[in-house]
Every structure is written in structure tokens, then in C-alpha cells.
Amino acid sequence: MERREPEAADTEAAAPEILGNVPGSFPWGVWHDRHPALVERLLHATPYGPGERQALRDLLAETLDGVIQPLPASARDRELWHGDWDRGHFGKRWTDAPFLWAESYFYRRLREALGYSVPGPWRGIDPFAPMKDAELAGDTVDGELAALDGGSGPGGRSPDELSPDERTDALVLAALWGNRADLGFRITGGEPGAGGAESLVADERPALRELLRAAGERRGRIVLVADNAGRELIPDLLLIDHLLLTGAAAEVALHVKPHPYYVSDATTADVLAGLRRLVAAPGTAGETGRRLWEAMSTGRLAVRAHAFSCAPLTYAAMPGDLRADFGTAALTIFKGDLNYRRLVGDRDWPATIPFAEVTGYFPGPVAALRTLKSDVVTGLGRRVLDTLDAGGAADGAWRTDGSRALVQVRP
Numbered sequence: 195m196e197r198r199e200p201e202a203a204d205t206e207a208a209a210p211e212i213l214g215n216v217p218g219s220f221p222w223g224v225w226h227d228r229h230p231a232l233v234e235r236l237l238h239a240t241p242y243g244p245g246e247r248q249a250l251r252d253l254l255a256e257t258l259d260g261v262i263q264p265l266p267a268s269a270r271d272r273e274l275w276h277g278d279w280d281r282g283h284f285g286k287r288w289t290d291a292p293f294l295w296a297e298s299y300f301y302r303r304l305r306e307a308l309g310y311s312v313p314g315p316w317r318g319i320d321p322f323a324p325m326k327d328a329e330l331a332g333d334t335v336d337g338e339l340a341a342l343d344g345g346s347g348p349g350g351r352s353p354d355e356l357s358p359d360e361r362t363d364a365l366v367l368a369a370l371w372g373n374r375a376d377l378g379f380r381i382t383g384g385e386p387g388a389g390g391a392e393s394l395v396a397d398e399r400p401a402l403r404e405l406l407r408a409a410g411e412r413r414g415r416i417v418l419v420a421d422n423a424g425r426e427l428i429p430d431l432l433l434i435d436h437l438l439l440t441g442a443a444a445e446v447a448l449h450v451k452p453h454p455y456y457v458s459d460a461t462t463a464d465v466l467a468g469l470r471r472l473v474a475a476p477g478t479a480g481e482t483g484r485r486l487w488e489a490m491s492t493g494r495l496a497v498r499a500h501a502f503s504c505a506p507l508t509y510a511a512m513p514g515d516l517r518a519d520f521g522t523a524a525l526t527i528f529k530g531d532l533n534y535r536r537l538v539g540d541r542d543w544p545a546t547i548p549f550a551e552v553t554g555y556f557p558g559p560v561a562a563l564r565t566l567k568s569d570v571v572t573g574l575g576r577r578v579l580d581t582l583d584a585g586g587a588a589d590g591a592w593r594t595d596g597s598r599a600l601v602q603v604r605p
């Protein structure tokens with residue numbers, strides 16, 4: 195299934211990388227609206243000292259009016275950023291660098307500014323924890339967990355009354371729409387909530403079920419590359435439990451971020467918080483939590499926090515150990531928008547380019563569950579695309595407003 199990567203220059207000509215320097219574009223709004231709002235939110239949420247506050251404001255000003263500065267010589271990951279991950283963008287204006295690279299570096303520098311990654315009192319303090327914690331503790335999660343004990347499935351049936359396939363479908367959709375509950379997205383107006391199957395611009399659930407069946411037959415390992423903590427991670431955990439319980443997966447590896455990232459991205463600490471939330475809940479949620487706890491303890495569910503999970507690059511540039519991990523899995527499921535950008539390449543692809551073509555480099559069967567929250571999209575049918583572009587959304591808002599989602603698979 196592996197194929198030779200096209201020459202970089204060919205790809206660049208056919209589908210240039212998305213930059214942040216077009217006024218009015220989605221990335222422009224991230225730099226000019228989302229990040230200023232995020233900075234204020236962070237400084238309001240935690241009583242950082244004057245040094246951290248100033249450093250964060252200086253970073254924001256640098257992104258708007260300055261050029262990309264290097265990491266300090268003492269940074270532990272300097273070798274990565276100024277080595278393998280360096281693509282020649284230091285010294286450029288932030289918006290002139292590829293959006294993916296620059297946005298990822300912004301979150302690296304944000305951790306630096308707030309002392310997360312430097313010796314001192316703020317080391318290891320997740321700047322996004324107040325928002326993540328509030329979401330996880332909220333009533334909405336209580337409601338979602340209680341729904342597991344009745345009336346939430348198709349036709350109002352309780353999950354217990356569903357056939358295994360219907361249950362898989364319901365859990366896949368819950369994990370998919372959980373991706374809308376993304377705190378970074380909500381900072382400038384995105385609305386959380388579940389959409390229906392009619393909001394799917396690509397729906398390859400039958401092929402996904404086939405892959406899950408095949409994985410079960412070979413008692414395979416499934417990798418789930420997580421996106422957000424809290425309201426997204428809870429349905430991800432429920433899906434993982436279902437995969438283990440039904441035998442679709444003999445083992446699951448859950449890839450999370452080694453550091454706080456893109457506001458609500460899940461770290462190991464967030465997995466534990468989600469798991470504790472489940473374990474403490476009554477009924478089915480509590481039972482699920484206890485099964486997952488046991489699965490983690492015995493290694494059937496393994497959490498992995500690879501440095502590359504926070505790299506500013508696409509998965510085409512993944513290191514050998516990660517390639518081996520994905521290459522030996524029966525299936526890898528990528529959750530969310532950022533992971534999608536990194537899987538297919540953050541490029542101005544024609545929306546109809548086949549998903550199988552842009553993921554041809556990936557070393558094993560792969561699926562994407564993503565709500566659309568940035569410009570890039572691939573694998574759409576011509577008719578679907580025409581309808582979306584004609585349906586009063588010719589400005590392309592459907593690509594970024596979180597109202598649409600996709601399930602795509604490459605066996």
C-alpha cells in the first residue's frame with residue numbers, strides 16, 4: 195500500500211501549503227482574532243506573574259508584527275525545532291510561514307512564555323487546565339454519561355438494545371461529533387453540539403466497519419490518535435472500550451500529546467482525568483471506566499505520548515519508530531481537525547482529490563473522524579462539493595464552521 199511520495203516541488207505547485215497571510219482567510223482570523231482572545235482568556239484564568247504575562251503579550255505582538263524568533267539555547271527540545279523540524283521559517287513573518295508550522299510553533303512558544311517548559315514554579319502547569327477542568331466537570335458531561343443508561347441511541351433506544359453494528363455506529367458518531375467540543379474553536383464563536391448523519395460530507399462508515407471486522411479477525415491492535423480532552427475524549431474512551439469489549443481490537447494504543455497544545459488537546463493527565471470522571475460515575479459509565487482502568491493496568495490499553503505528536507509537520511515526515519507503530523496496527527484512527535491537517539497535508543488540495551491518494555504514504559490502514567474546522571478537505575464527491583458550494587455557503591464557511599464532519603477510510 196506504500197507508494198513513493200511525489201516530488202515536493204510537484205505537490206507544491208499542484209496544491210500549495212496554506213499560509214496565514216491572506217486577509218479575511220481562516221488562518222488570518224486565527225492569528226488576528228483567535229489568538230488575541232486566547233491570550234486574554236489565559237491571563238484571566240490563571241494569576242501568572244508579571245514576567246509570564248509580559249512574555250505572553252510579547253509573543254502575541256511578535257506573531258502580529260514581528261518575525262519568528264528562535265527557541266532559547268537552553269530549551270530542551272531546541273535540537274528538534276532547530277534540527278529535524280526546522281523548515282527554514284525562522285526569521286520570516288509569522289503569517290508568511292505555512293500555517294501548520296507557524297501555529298504549532300506558536301503553541302510551543304506559548305508554553306515557554308508561561309513557564310511550562312522552563313525551570314521554575316510554573317513548570318508543568320497546564321495553561322489550558324482551567325478550561326479543560328471546567329468542561330469535564332460540567333453538567334453536559336453528566337448528561338452525556340447518564341444517557342448511556344437509556345434512550346440515547348438511534349430511535350431513542352438504549353445502547354443495550356442496539357445491535358453490535360448499530361452500537362459501533364453510534365459510538366463512532368459520538369466520537370466524531372465530540373470533536374466539535376474543541377475549546378480553541380469555541381474561543382471565537384464555534385458552537386459545540388452533535389450533528390446528524392446528514393451533516394457528513396463524506397460517510398465511509400461501512401468501510402470503517404469492514405476494517406474493524408478485519409481487525410477483530412486477526413486479533414489486531416488499533417491505534418487511536420486522540421485530539422481533544424474532556425467532552426471529546428470521553429466518547430473516544432467509550433469507543434475504545436467498545437473495541438476491546440467486542441474483540442474488534444485485542445489491544446488499543448491511545449496517542450496523546452506530550453504537552454498542552456492547541457488549547458484542549460489531550461495529554462496523559464487529561465486521559466487520567468477523563469478516566470476518573472468515568473469511574474466516579476454511576477451505571478454504565480462507571481462500569482466502562484473500571485474496565486478501561488483495568489485495560490490500562492494490564493497493557494491492553496496503552497497510552498503513548500510521542501514527541502512527534504506535537505511536531506509542526508505532517509505525518510509524511512514521521513520518524514521510524516512511529517511509522518513502525520502505525521505500520522503494525524490493524525487500523526489507525528485519526529481524530530480531529532489538526533490531526534487531519536497533519537495526515538493529508540495542510541494544503542490547498544482540490545477537495546475532490548481522493549483521500550486514498552493523499553494518505554498513500556501512510557504505512558497501514560487509516561481512518562479519519564473529523565469535524566471540519568479549517569480550510570483543508572479531500573475526498574469529497576463532486577456532487578457533494580457542488581451542493582455545498584451552491585447551498586448559500588459559497589464563501590466556503592462549511593469548511594471551517596464546524597457544522598460538517600467526515601468519516602474517511604483508506605484500507
Ligand SMILES: O=P(O)(O)OC[C@@]1(O)O[C@H](CO)[C@@H](O)[C@@H]1O
Nearest residue numbers: 224376378379530531532567568
Ligand atoms: O484539532 P481540533 O481540535 O479538531 O481543531 C483545532 C482547531 O480548532 O485549531 C486549528 C486552528 O486554530 C484548526 O485546525 C482547528 O480549527
